[in-house]
Amino acid sequence: METNAKISAKLVDATKGQPNTTRRPSTPAPPRPMNNRQTRLLNPASSAPSASCKMHGLIVGTVLLTALCLGRAQTFAADIQVIDENHRPAMKGKELDWIYGDYWLQNDQISLIIANPVSGRDANLTIRKVGAAILDLSLQDPSNDQLSAYLPTAGRYLFQDPKLIRSGKRGDAVFWECRSSRTLIPSETTALVRYELRDGDAFVTAHVIIEGKAAGMIPAYDGVRADNTFKFNSTGNTAHCADAFFRQAIGFAVPASETAPTWKSGRPYQLKYAGSQIKSNDERVHWSVQLHPATNLLDLQAASQGKATMQTFSATPIDRKTEGFAAVNRATFAIKPAGDDSPAMEILSDDSGTAHSRLQPGTYDVTATVLGRGSSKRRITVGSTAQNIKFELPKVGGFVAHVTDQDGTLIPVKATVYRQDGDNPDFGPNSTRTFVENCVYAVSGKMIAGLEPGNYQVFFSRGPEYNMAIKEFTVTAHELREFKITLPRVIDSKGWVSSEMHSHSSPSGDNTSDQYGRVENLLCENLEFAPCTEHARISSYEPHLTAMGRQNLMATCTGMEVTGQPLPVNHQNAFPLHHHPHTQNGGGPHVHSNPVVQIERLAMWDEGSDKLVQMNHPNLHQVYGDLDLDGKPDAGFRKMLNWADVIEVHPLQTIFEDVVSNPKKLRVNQTKIFQWMQLLNQGYRIPGVVNTDAHYNHHGSGWLRNWFPSTTDDPASIDTAEMVNVAEAGHIIMSTGPYLSVKATSKAQDKIALPGDDINAKKGEVTLHISVQCPNWLDINRVQVLINGRMSPELNWTRAKHADMFGGSDDVVKFTANSPVTLKEDAHLIVATIGEGLTMEKVMGPRYGKIPPVAVSNPIFVDLDGNGFQANKDELGLPLPH
Incomplete structure (x- = not known):
């Protein structure tokens, strides 16, 4: 048996003259005869009864155990190695999660990643403690990993001791195994997981062995995470999950079983094994399953027959070139045996119109269909060699x-x-x-x-x-x-840039959105500064901006969200952070169950480097003094406020609501802006921000933003450090779209005050200079000044009552005022504007478009007596938990 350390020594295989890993013998399972049911599979070239098998009656499974390695020219033997900077997988796919130290198994057919069994190894936010799990799995060609994880024992046992690894090679098979270091169920048992990969096989076999007293009482099931667009089902003797759009299917077949494992919905899905599919006694339970990556369900089926070859289908436009255009050629290929009246099986292409599927030798009718182009039909003959089958489609409409x-x-x-x-x-x-x-x-x-x-x-x-x-x-x-x-740029925002500081995509682990699509969304909504803030992982938008050639239009930096429990208080963003690619969390910190410890750790990360620390969507009453939300005051998590630079306070429109008459909303955290103003009155000068927290790409970004002052209007020249500094200073306008400008002047000082600034007004007199601009798809009809968090009746202007102060429907400038304000005590002044009864629906979509146009400034702090601003302690009619 070889240890992890010995594997990483990379001994030289003399027969190849290439680096290799030390391996130990593994005996492959012998082939099994097929029963009559298993032979009833698609074979269009044959006149035997199997030729009439319907493709929609998918039967895959036991045959897969032996057939997938037949009829293939092997290019290299099964291999295993530790991933390091010199040995990186060439796998592709949206869901790749490998890091240095993981294990890479491959042969000429498939490639897979086994998570290093060490403490703290997480795949992402929602898939944690993944030692010994398969994180990435794909065919070699096409390579396209969409699996989140295969979790042996479904997380009931932890594999966190690399000293318990054994691996090796014998003959044509490599193996990797590890024993559990801890059980999370009340049982005096241990688990052993073992993976085997043979030369030429297009599947990997997983064995799970539970040993110990009463092992026979342990239910036999594993876990599978394949999210969002994946569908779980089973056919014949194979369970499968398939994502038609993102073009991956995975089959799960039990050796020598004529029935499929069963699914139980959950997170993860449970892959459950029947009594006939396990070997057990009182002190030992053993089950096995083979994982078959495929491009789609048709591919999974056809490959089960043996002698199937990978075919490429291309839907080729016959009209104009699309280079440089946003254009997709997403095709659906309907495939069935020639002359068969049964429904065809459909496979989907990538954006270029290319799809892949293995097919058995025979004759097929194939119809290619593309939105706006119609269809093209061909009868094709498939032999023993791969081919590229092209379909010319009509001109696009x-x-x-x-x-x-x-x-x-x-x-x-x-x-x-x-x-x-x-x-x-x-x-x-x-x-x-x-x-x-x-x-x-x-x-x-x-x-x-x-x-x-x-x-x-x-x-x-x-x-x-x-x-x-x-x-x-x-x-x-x-x-x-x-x-x-x-589209003319009509808003005069000179000296200010727009920012989004909280959004997500697939690396976050709680969604499956393409990160490239997130960057497209940000760019097309004209967000000029957008740090990358994935959950539980430092990541970067730079590769996507480079691929798009649009680095000049959006500034960015690496950052992350540390996303812990309890919700919603223990989520914090920070940027910039030093990115360490292909390491755990991208080099970022782990979560901590104590929000105070977590935010302090984040603030001090990277040796205390200067960064912006943002509290995401917090319940500020819980933070201030109701830790367990039982309505009884306690210490809360108030020390968090010492480390927070900014706080998310959306939804903005609630600043116009009568919160005091509906206090229940405070408990369910829907009035963060009211809670924020309560804290301002207690002397907590923490600026407010708004962000979309976007997780999906359909109108995900753009419906909330912040405007920051900037010494440059050129996004390519934006300085991250300057953005951090102006945010910490509270120089922030928050908006769903309207561009609000707020400044204050006083006869007591020459300097103009921006939101976040202090201003001296010895006689209590200041002037607010307010303007609101909107493009032709937004409007506002009310502007309100709040003094110490309370709406001033005298400083409330509406289009209905003050029409002369508001611009017309064709005007960009919707409101202007130079309004004197007389104060009797120190006060912070917030300006808010809204389009009451208006929406942004057609431009921002059916969900976020229902939100009204609204913008809110951060406060300007007015000091009357020159001894510094003094908060008035007003709790705004609802008591804070003390």
Whole structure:
């Protein structure tokens, strides 16, 4: 038996002259005969009864145990090695989670990653303590990992001692095994997990052995995390999970069993084994399962027959080139045996129109269909060799758009497409990129969108500093409507930049959104500064900006959200943080069950480097003095406030609500802005911010933002350190879209005060200079000044009563005022504006678009007597827990 240390020694295999790992023998399982049921699989080339098998009657499983390695030219033997900087997997896919120290098993067919069994090894936020789990699994070609994790014993045993690893090779098989270091169930048992991979096999076998007193009482099941667009089912003797859109299916078959393991819904899904599928006695239970990665369910089925070869299907447009355009060619290929009247099985392509599936030799009828292009049919013959089968589709029907600003420069743009005589188009799920549900994100400013014939209305937008444009048109088959769109930047925000400081994508682990799509979303909404803040992992947007060639349009930096319990108080963002790629948490800290300890640790991370620490969506009453939310005052988590630089306070519109008459909302954390103003009155000068906390890409980013002052208006020149400093100072305007400008002047000082500043007003007289600007798709009808968190009746202007102060529907400037304010005591002044009864729905979608246009300034602190601002301790009509 070889240990982890010996494996990493990388001994030289003399027969190859290449680095290899030390391995120990493993005896492969012998092939098993197929029963009659197992032979009833698709074979279109044969005149035998199996030729009539319906492809929709998917039967896969036991045959997979022996057949997937047949008929293939082996290019290299099964191998195992420790991942380090010189040995990195070449795997692809949205869900890759490997880090240095994990174990990489591969042969010529598949590649997989086993998590290093050490304490603290987490895959992501929601998949933790993953030692000995399979984190990544894919065919070699095409490589496309979408699996979150296969969890032997479903987390009931922990594998956290690398000294308990054994691995090796004998003959044509490699193995890796580890014994558990701890059990999380009340049992005097241990678990052993063992993986075996043979040369030429397109599957890996997992063995789980439970040993100890009363081992026979331990239920036999594993766990599988495959999220969001995955569907769980079973057919024949194979359980499977499949994500049709992101093009991966995984089969789970028990050796020598004619029945499939069963699924039990949960997180993770339980993969349960029947009594006939396990070997057990009072002190030992053993079950085995083989994991078969495939591109789709058809691929999984066809590969079970043996002699199946990987075929490539390409839907090729015959019209204009799409290079430089936001354009997808997502194809559906319907495949069935030639002349068969049964329903075809469908597989989906990638964005370029390419799909892959193994097929047995035979003749097939294949129909390729692309939205807006129609269909193309072919009869194909599949032999023993791989081939690229191309389908030429008709010209696309839909629209092409070039979108520029007022200077004629192409700009990133979002197009939201509504059908007026039917259902809106569904380009892809909310977790994909570029074409997302009924949205198109075109970072180049150019797009081609295929549509079914019909009547459409398209909203072209670029965030709230730009006007939007609407195009209404009719699509006819195979004809493109061409539009040249101008979106002028009408908001004068000189000296200020927009920011989003809290958003997520698939690396966060609680969603499956393409991170590239998150960056598209941010760019097209004109967010000019956006740190990367994934859950539990320092990550970076830089590779995506580089791939897009748009580094000049959005500044970013590496950061993270440390996401602990209890919710909602123990979530904090920080940036910038030093990124250590391919290490646990990207080099970031772990969570801690005590929010005070966690936020302090985060603040002091990277040797106490300067960073912005943000409290995310906190219940500030819980923080201030009701730790267990029982309504009885206690110490709370008040020390957290010593480490917080900014606090999220959305939803903004609640600043206009009568919270005192509905105090229940305080307990359910829906009035953070009210709680924040209560804390301001207690002397906690922690600035407020708003962020989307976006997890999915359909209108995910853009409907909330902050504006910060900046010494540059060029996103490429934005300095992260400056952004940190201005945020800490409270120089912040928070908004769903309206651009609010607030300044204060006083005869007692020459300096103009911005939000966050102090201003001296010895006679209690200050002047507020307020303006509100909106593009043509937003409006406001009320402006309100709050003095120490209370709405001033005298400083409340509405369009209905003060029409002369408000701009018209065609005006960019919606409101201006230079308003004197007379105070009797020190006070903080907040300005808020809202479009009461208005929404942003068509531009921001059906969920976030229902929110009204609203903007709120951070407070300006007015000092009357020159001895520094003194908070008035007003609890605003509802007691804080003391």
